[in-house]
Amino acid sequence: MRVLAVGLALVTVSSCAVRTDQIARDPGVVRMALNGWVGYEASAEVLAYILRTEMGYDVQLIRTDEQPSWQALDQGVLDVIVENWGHDDLMELYGPDGNGTVVDGGPNGNVGGIGWYIPGYVADAYPGITTADGLREHTDIFRTAETGEKGEFLGGAPGFVTQDEGMINAFDLDLEIVFAGSEASQITEVRRRYANEEPVLFYFYDPQWLQEELELVRVDFPPWKPGCDEDLEWIPCDYPQYHMNKIFRTGFVEADEPSYQFLDNWTWTNGQQNDVARMIADEGLDSEEAAAIWVEENRDVWEPWIPEGAAGR
Template identity: 80%
Template structure:
């Protein structure tokens, strides 16, 4: 039985200090670790943070583990798993190329942990008030006709397409090229910055066309409409310079360090059992981002209100501490 550790998940950063060496030469995921510590990647959007904080809270307060939440971007998270300095990514959006590199058909340092219960949808969005004024704007031809509505001082004669963080999964430039849209991508820099800008324009009923996704708590606050592109088909996004289709739907999944799986530890079993819904994630994310709650406090509120959900994640035979 893991021992109690101090309250509060430690928040660490994983960056250049990882000294990213070639992962093809040697399996590095067996680096010695404290078996009472679980190391969870913390990627840069609040929905992910909501999931990670709830899992950290239950692991810490109900199972007695120490938890390290380690801030790291999406792709470096996989490198960190490969090098043995992380144990799990809790929300993966595709990244088949990284699974080929690090998974069973590559060097074998990571394992697909199966669905986390969240359904991921990426797309282009406009506020509902724009569709009311220009009903055709959510079609490809209608959007093409009205790109001038989105012009800004920064984009000049082109309309602005507002992106989030440059490191997010994206095929936007390929869609712009394939559909011959007179648009220029401007990156807000982060999810938080993008939300701030979208909310500002929404409050003033200004035009805005932007990359967005679900699960995302802002979808519960603003009335947004997704632009309708041809459905995704296998292979249509293989050439990212020209993508004549919409984004695919993602069954979001967990990615484990192979050595962590091999331990069969109750912490691994707990994370393997974990699934929850978009509504669950959005509830916690909204408390963090919109209500300004400390992430640990938001996780505690959700855990206290949903014992029937999280208790099913506890491995059989393991007695929670409360």
């Protein structure tokens, strides 16, 4: 199968054992994590398409959540995560200061921002609602049958990076988090309410193609400062900005094959990711077809990613 799903069994090794990421592998195969949001899928599919068609690699896209992706790198089951949102705790565990099985691969070019959003028509109808104080005065407009006397805060997937409960506590907001379950389900619900001009308050982020389709306004909280989010139960600040990076299996880096060099060279912009993500999520194209279209139309962008002397050059 082109896209694989895996369940991971943790491996315990003694301090004298071979590093778990050094499991023997076919150098003609690249194993790439496929996390559960369409922007990540856009990046992974474009990279996989070029590796296959221009460089002759077999690419396995392995569908897994964020934390299990790191465990899979540690165990030698994966070679690369192409879009990492923070996870300093996992880098401490598996990186050079931990057991040494993963390496920070540097920026992928995407700049990420997580925040709380409302539609523009809600911001217009309730002046001041885009601040913590204003939101506190108007949480009642977000009440639903499911949340009763509390306003609803619409989350995405439970496994996404989140500090929302700590913000609700710190800013004394009468809100209850309801998880949509996935990015796709959340977008469907937001678009439904937007079409009916219903109030909705929700977790969202950038890069994300829907930001270019709907008029959305981010709620303004005190800016993030180092240490303000240490207590997950009490977070009196906004989310930090994320400069997304790649995470490599250490053994993949040490082998220094053209596949690694290609992924190491790769960076692209939020807009480029959104172009592919929109084709997948909004236009209904198969993800590989969307990648093929982008690759065909942007040769000048991706050709420099291929290392000199690699197949296809």
